[in-house]
Amino acid sequence: MAELQAVIEELRSGSSCEIRTDRLTRALYATDASIYEIFPDAVVFPRSVPDVQALVRACARHRVPLTPRGAGTGLTGGCVNRGIVLDLSRYLNRVPEVDPQARTARVQPGVVLDELNAQLRQYRLHFSPDVATASRATIGGMIGNNSAGAHSIVVGRTCDHVLGLEVVLSDGSLASWGEAARRQPRLPAGEESSLAAACERAVAAVASEYADEIAARFPKVFRRNGGYALDRVRTVDGRTNVEQVLVGSEGTLCVTVAATLKLLPLPACKGLAVIHYDDLLAALRSVPAILAHQPAAVELLDKLILDGTKDNPVMRPRRWFLEGDPAAIMIVELYDENSAALQRRLEDLAADMRAHGIGYACRVITEPPRQEDVWDVRKAATGLLLSRPGDVQPHDFIDDCAVEPARLADYIARLNEILAEEGVERAGYYAHASVGLLHVRPALNLKTHEGVQKLRRIADRVSLLVREFGGAMTGEHGEGIVRSEWIERMFGPALVEAFRRVKTAFDPLGILNPGKIVDPLPMDANLRYGGDFKSSQPATVLDFSKYGGMAGQAEMCSGVGDCRKRLVGTLCPSYMATGDETHTARARANALRLALSNRNLLDGLSDPALDEVFDLCLSCKACKTECPTGTDVAKLKTEWLHKRNQRLGVPRRSRLIARSVDLAVWGSRFAPLSNWLLGSRAVRVMMEHLYGLDRRVPPPCFARQTFRAWFARRSAAADSAGGGRKLAHARPVGRHTRVVYFADTWMNFYTPQVGVAAVSVLEALGCEVIVPPTVCCGRPLISKGLLDEAARLARANVEVLRPFAERGIPILCTEPSCVSALTDELPQLVRTTAAREIAGLVQPLEQFVAARLREQPELLKRDTGGTPAPRSAAPSLLFHGHCHQKALTGTADVMHILKLCTLAAAEINSGCCGMAGSFGHEVEHYDVARAIGEQRLFPAIRAPGAADIAVAGFSCREHIAHHTGVGARHWVEYLAEALKS
Numbered sequence: 001m002a003e004l005q006a007v008i009e010e011l012r013s014g015s016s017c018e019i020r021t022d023r024l025t026r027a028l029y030a031t032d033a034s035i036y037e038i039f040p041d042a043v044v045f046p047r048s049v050p051d052v053q054a055l056v057r058a059c060a061r062h063r064v065p066l067t068p069r070g071a072g073t074g075l076t077g078g079c080v081n082r083g084i085v086l087d088l089s090r091y092l093n094r095v096p097e098v099d100p101q102a103r104t105a106r107v108q109p110g111v112v113l114d115e116l117n118a119q120l121r122q123y124r125l126h127f128s129p130d131v132a133t134a135s136r137a138t139i140g141g142m143i144g145n146n147s148a149g150a151h152s153i154v155v156g157r158t159c160d161h162v163l164g165l166e167v168v169l170s171d172g173s174l175a176s177w178g179e180a181a182r183r184q185p186r187l188p189a190g191e192e193s194s195l196a197a198a199c200e201r202a203v204a205a206v207a208s209e210y211a212d213e214i215a216a217r218f219p220k221v222f223r224r225n226g227g228y229a230l231d232r233v234r235t236v237d238g239r240t241n242v243e244q245v246l247v248g249s250e251g252t253l254c255v256t257v258a259a260t261l262k263l264l265p266l267p268a269c270k271g272l273a274v275i276h277y278d279d280l281l282a283a284l285r286s287v288p289a290i291l292a293h294q295p296a297a298v299e300l301l302d303k304l305i306l307d308g309t310k311d312n313p314v315m316r317p318r319r320w321f322l323e324g325d326p327a328a329i330m331i332v333e334l335y336d337e338n339s340a341a342l343q344r345r346l347e348d349l350a351a352d353m354r355a356h357g358i359g360y361a362c363r364v365i366t367e368p369p370r371q372e373d374v375w376d377v378r379k380a381a382t383g384l385l386l387s388r389p390g391d392v393q394p395h396d397f398i399d400d401c402a403v404e405p406a407r408l409a410d411y412i413a414r415l416n417e418i419l420a421e422e423g424v425e426r427a428g429y430y431a432h433a434s435v436g437l438l439h440v441r442p443a444l445n446l447k448t449h450e451g452v453q454k455l456r457r458i459a460d461r462v463s464l465l466v467r468e469f470g471g472a473m474t475g476e477h478g479e480g481i482v483r484s485e486w487i488e489r490m491f492g493p494a495l496v497e498a499f500r501r502v503k504t505a506f507d508p509l510g511i512l513n514p515g516k517i518v519d520p521l522p523m524d525a526n527l528r529y530g531g532d533f534k535s536s537q538p539a540t541v542l543d544f545s546k547y548g549g550m551a552g553q554a555e556m557c558s559g560v561g562d563c564r565k566r567l568v569g570t571l572c573p574s575y576m577a578t579g580d581e582t583h584t585a586r587a588r589a590n591a592l593r594l595a596l597s598n599r600n601l602l603d604g605l606s607d608p609a610l611d612e613v614f615d616l617c618l619s620c621k622a623c624k625t626e627c628p629t630g631t632d633v634a635k636l637k638t639e640w641l642h643k644r645n646q647r648l649g650v651p652r653r654s655r656l657i658a659r660s661v662d663l664a665v666w667g668s669r670f671a672p673l674s675n676w677l678l679g680s681r682a683v684r685v686m687m688e689h690l691y692g693l694d695r696r697v698p699p700p701c702f703a704r705q706t707f708r709a710w711f712a713r714r715s716a717a718a719d720s721a722g723g724g725r726k727l728a729h730a731r732p733v734g735r736h737t738r739v740v741y742f743a744d745t746w747m748n749f750y751t752p753q754v755g756v757a758a759v760s761v762l763e764a765l766g767c768e769v770i771v772p773p774t775v776c777c778g779r780p781l782i783s784k785g786l787l788d789e790a791a792r793l794a795r796a797n798v799e800v801l802r803p804f805a806e807r808g809i810p811i812l813c814t815e816p817s818c819v820s821a822l823t824d825e826l827p828q829l830v831r832t833t834a835a836r837e838i839a840g841l842v843q844p845l846e847q848f849v850a851a852r853l854r855e856q857p858e859l860l861k862r863d864t865g866g867t868p869a870p871r872s873a874a875p876s877l878l879f880h881g882h883c884h885q886k887a888l889t890g891t892a893d894v895m896h897i898l899k900l901c902t903l904a905a906a907e908i909n910s911g912c913c914g915m916a917g918s919f920g921h922e923v924e925h926y927d928v929a930r931a932i933g934e935q936r937l938f939p940a941i942r943a944p945g946a947a948d949i950a951v952a953g954f955s956c957r958e959h960i961a962h963h964t965g966v967g968a969r970h971w972v973e974y975l976a977e978a979l980k981s
Contacts, residue, residue: 003062004041007055007084011044015054018045018090024609027594027601028587029069029085033382033559035395035446036077036481037528039601040067040085047091049168049257056255057172059084059511067513068251070110070141072581073133073561075382075396076480077526078144078250081513086255089138090579095119096258103263104163104180109140109256114567125263128155131476132379135565140256145478146225146248150297150378153434154335157223157476159232159247161262167246167254169195170507178243180260182236195506199253202505204240207233210498217491223402223437224472226479227487227499227517228253245502250478251513253506267296267335269342271366272374273349275359276326280429283328284409286358287433290332291405293349297333298434299378304394305428308384309377313625313888315384318373323361330359330433331374342366378430383628385428385441386558389547394428394441397455397482397523398462403471405436411469415440418461422454437475449531456524463489484520534598538605540639541787543828550639551596557589557631563623566935570883571626573912574616577931583616585623585633592636605643614640616928618916619783620883621820641785653691654784657918661776664702664749671702694923700750700958707743707752711759711771738768739848740804742822744815745776746954757976758814758845764979765852765859770809774800777821778829783917787829794829797822798838805837812845814972816885816952817917819844823888844885845972846952850893853900860900860978876904876945879971880937880960882953883912891952894971898950901978905950910937915959933963941966950974 011017020026021042030039041064046052059066065083072079079085093110100123107116113134117126130149131137137147143165148157155161164178173193177200207214207230218224218231225248232244246253275290277283280302290298306322306329309315322329332349336342343366350362365371377384385394403411412429419427419442428441442458445451463486466473473490474483488496496518503510503518515521527533537549547553563572563585574583581587591613595602602609619634645654656663667674677683684695739762747754762769774797778790801811813819822842827835853859879898881891891907898905914932919925941949941964949968951957957968 001041003064004084006062007058007064008042010058011055015051016047017051017055018047020045022609023601024582024591024612027609028581028590029072029087030080031528031559031590032072032074032077032079033561034075034077034080034480034482035397035528036080036526038077038080038082038526040081041083043085043087045087045090049174052086052168052255052257053172053174055084055086056168056170060171060509063509063511065511065514066255068109068140068144068255070138070144071112071133071136071561071564072559073137073564074141074145074478074480075399076478076482078478078480078513078516079141080481080526081515083511087581088140088255092257093138098123100125104260105263106180106258106260107139108258109138109143111139112566113137113139113142114565118567120263121266124266126266127161127261128264129158129161132381133561134379135567136561139259139261143247143256143259144250145476146229148223148432148476150299150432151333152223152432153298154296155264157225159229159244162243162247162259163262164260165243165246165256166258167256169193169199169254170509170512171195175199175254177239177246178241178260179236182239199505200240200242203233203242203245203502204235206230206498206501207240210495213492213494213498217495219402219472219490220470221402221404221436221472223432223435223475225476226472226474226483227491227495228502230495230498230502248478250480250516252503252517253512255512268337269335269339270296270368270371271334271342271346271364272371273332273334273346273353274321274363274365274374275330275332275353276323276361276363277328277330277359278326280328281409281413283330283359284412284433286330286353287405287408289352289356289358290330290349291434293332293334293345293352295332295434296335297331298432299331300328300429300431300433301331301378301381302328302429304426305381305384305430308387308628312380312384312387312628312630315377315380315628317890318377321363321365321370321374323363326360328429331378339366380628381428381430381439383558383560383562386556386629389552389556391445391447392443393446394426394443395446395455396441396477397459399439399441400437400475400477400483401440401462401466401471401473402435402437402475403466403469405433407469408433408436408438411465411471412438412440414465415462418458418465422458424454424458436471446527446529447531447533452524452527452531459486459523466490479517479520481516481521481526482523484516485523487517487520532598535593535596536604537596538643541642541791541829542635542639542825543831544639550636551593553632553636554589554593554596556629557586557593557627558629559586559590560628561586562627568909569626570620570622570886570911572623573618573620573914573932574928576911576935577914577928578616582613585627585631588613588617588633588636589631592640605640606647610640616925618883618912618914618919618932620912620916621887622883622912625887638782638785638787642787643785645785650786653693653918653922654786656691657780657784658786658789660780661745664745667702668704668706668749671704675701688923692923693918693921694926696926697921697962700746700954702749703752705752707748707755708771710752710756711743737766738770738809740770740772740801740809740811742774742777742811742813742818742842743771744813744818747814751954751957751970754814754970754972757970757973758812760976761845761849761972761979762812765849770804772800772804777818778825779817779821780917782821782825790825791829794826794835797826798830798832798835801838802834805834805841808841810848811838811842812848813842814845814952814970815954816844816882816888817955820884820888844889844893846893846897847889849975850896853897857900876906876947877902877950877974878940878947879905879907879950880910880913880956880968881907882951882956883916885952894952897975898971901974904947908937908940910940911935913937913956913959915955917955920955920959929959930963933959938964948974
């Protein structure tokens with residue numbers, strides 16, 4: 001439209017904003033973590049406060065709607081809208097000032113909560129509101145929603161910690177309000193906006209004029225956040241505390257560009273009591289008794305959430321604290337100044353629960369890592385509820401209601417009656433029970449007209465129920481689209497008019513996030529799905545039957561945004577390097593969902609936008625496990641690549657990778673000449689020109705003697721010497737086990753010493769090692785979408801391995817990408833019983849070895865004297881886990897083994913190294929691959945007092961060597977040396 005184009009032209013000539021109007025970006029910003037979808041006309045990324053001012057002025061001049069956005073993890077549709085979406089997270093994410101003595105910090109709106117608190121940890125301070133999405137939630141988004149979290153009973157809400165706000169008003173002028181602004185104004189005298197003065201007068205006047213109505217109609221519960229916060233308006237030092245009205249205003253009044261925050265000391269000691277219940281209502285009735293123990297948090301999780309952990313590879317090991325099969329648990333956290341007092345209070349709490357017959361078990365947990373396991377399960381609650389495939393999903397629309405804690409059970413009993421009458425067969429329940437805030441998610445099919453009608457009926461009835469209980473319909477998630485429609489029912493027409501007067505004072509043109517709070521959009525329109533939604537389900541090679549097809553798998557992504565975290569985990573490596581929403585797993589799933597739908601923004605699997613969104617996907621598989629919904633984007637990408645190859649032909653580089661095994665045979669045969677030739681500048685320049693393989697990355701060196709050649713000669717020598725191979729390092733371990741060692745391509749031709757070490761270790765553990773004539777696992781082909789060729793290899797491997805599988809012989813691998821290919825893709829490429837049996841017997845070597853060492857720890861002791869084996873000569877040993885290893889099996893077994901080798905072993909919090917097979921070799925990906933490694937891995941390796949580096953994957957070893965100059969070794973090489981000593 002002409003108005004939009006005028007805004008864009010003004011920005012291009014008068015600002016440094018990044019502006020995107022392409023279909024892909026508009027598609028990605030059409031949703032958040034809610035049930036809503038509205039396609040914006042453009043997305044703008046400001047690089048500075050003047051950029052924000054220029055954008056707001058242009059939008060006001062041309063009457064173009066403007067909606068601020070943080071991480072897009074909101075549950076209400078608060079940041080989706082028409083017009084322009086303003087992404088404040090990409091560039092405005094610095095912390096300009098921290099004052100440890102005053103316990104304050106001044107931050108930009110795009111700062112992520114966990115990243116802020118990581119910076120503050122050195123001062124033993126934190127910004128205390130702790131939302132479940134803290135790993136990606138931005139401070140600006142928390143201010144917009146007045147977020148709180150689990151510990152609000154002791155630390156309050158965001159509004160209680162905002163000392164001052166610096167904002168851009170709807171005319172583009174700057175304004176500042178709050179304690180910090182009164183103490184040290186950031187705007188020179190005379191430059192304060194005239195609109196700001198008018199807004200302040202309007203807020204004071206409205207609060208005064210409607211004081212009786214505010215006192216009568218605002219809910220009296222602690223967790224209330226509806227409309228505009230007129231109940232918090234006060235006069236301080238002759239000024240109205242306008243900042244309190246802005247907190248929770250969801251970008252409808254202004255654009256926040258900086259905030260001064262109050263910081264609190266970190267708790268000295270923390271402990272948990274996890275109370276188990278046979279009945280959900282019994283759990284809720286126990287809240288008053290728990291509150292008598294002055295907890296810092298009381299969090300409810302129901303059976304539906306707990307059952308979701310059973311099939312989640314990341315959450316399953318964290319179930320250890322559960323006893324039996326509870327219908328609900330309460331996670332009760334206590335703070336104290338010393339550990340002894342904390343322990344006494346936890347024991348008193350547990351004893352009190354037993355004395356009053358509350359719950360059937362109460363587990364006390366004081367070890368910090370174990371407490372973290374419990375909180376990880378709690379924080380994953382939303383995603384775990386959505387992890388069950390199918391069109392009937394638990395949705396957020398009555399999820400933020402708050403009542404007095406003593407009335408929780410009565411409220412839920414009445415709510416359950418409503419759900420039963422509406423035919424809702426299941427719902428998820430979790431809660432900040434300490435403050436009476438309940439997140440209830442009824443399971444509905446919003447792809448049907450009936451489901452949408454039920455959505456409205458339930459919301460309508462629940463709004464009446466909440467009002468009857470004197471509660472609040474909005475406790476911390478904001479109004480957005482989902483609840484703005486019910487504001488008039490909750491507050492009455494007089495206060496709706498008061499809210500409108502405030503909105504008009506700040507935004508007379510109505511350009512800021514229209515349709516929220518004032519003049520609301522209907523809550524059952526603009527749905528992500530809706531009764532008219534349709535999706536196509538193309539035929540696939542890989543198995544998507546659990547989800548009803550590719551589209552069903554893509555639709556598993558709810559938008560919770562776990563793929564935007566940076567400080568921990570692997571997901572999503574390309575986002576960690578670029579900070580661009582386009583390069584998140586969420587973006588890829590959303591783009592594919594739209595491409596396969598009837599929304600007509602993206603056009604099927606052939607749409608060029610999919611090339612862009614999948615380009616930086618490393619197929620690390622982290623999304624399969626770190627995402628609580630288990631959205632397997634790597635699998636979706638592989639199938640999409642396969643269909644692209646069918647349509648356009650196989651790219652030259654992919655054909656080269658497909659032939660890598662054949663080429664390795666000749667490369668090894670002619671080594672070291674082949675290494676000299678391929679490493680020469682001329683050949684590397686040629687490979688870059690012909691195949692796009694970056695000349696800066698040296699090719700790996702072929703080994704002259706392959707592992708298979710070594711093993712064959714060794715076996716032949718043993719046969720001729722004694723008529724049967726003797727175990728080289730076997731010790732009397734009481735039993736004899738046959739194992740299959742899967743000799744992968746990279747180990748065989750490039751690092752045969754890894755295979756030699758693996759055989760040495762297995763024989764030292766009393767195993768007979770069999771190395772059958774398997775072929776490549778197919779991982780290089782799978783990663784390039786060459787599924788027909790990968791299926792041929794899979795069938796060949798099934799034929800070779802079937803006899804061993806029939807006898808139940810374990811199949812062990814030292815390369816994590818082979819483990820994933822054999823356990824994940826092989827039974828999809830070959831859908832037979834034999835393939836499934838083989839997949840069930842495949843193990844990473846560390847899993848098998850660690851189990852043996854746990855059973856027989858004496859194996860790492862000398863044969864004479866029983867003294868401990870000498871530790872590694874290195875002062876310390878750092879381990880970097882392979883992405884597929886972390887995604888499918890974890891690194892605990894490797895760390896157990898390495899700590900037996902050296903007490904100084906530790907794991908690097910490293911994420912992905914960035915190589916990902918051929919990704920780090922590709923000229924267009926070289927810089928991103930390096931940036932991924934530079935996030936956490938490479939700095940840890942280069943740190944002073946550098947340790948030895950252990951790895952599990954071949955590509956990790958090569959990438960580390962290229963970018964740090966450090967030669968890493970496979971973990972099994974360290975173990976082999978320890979066993980020989």
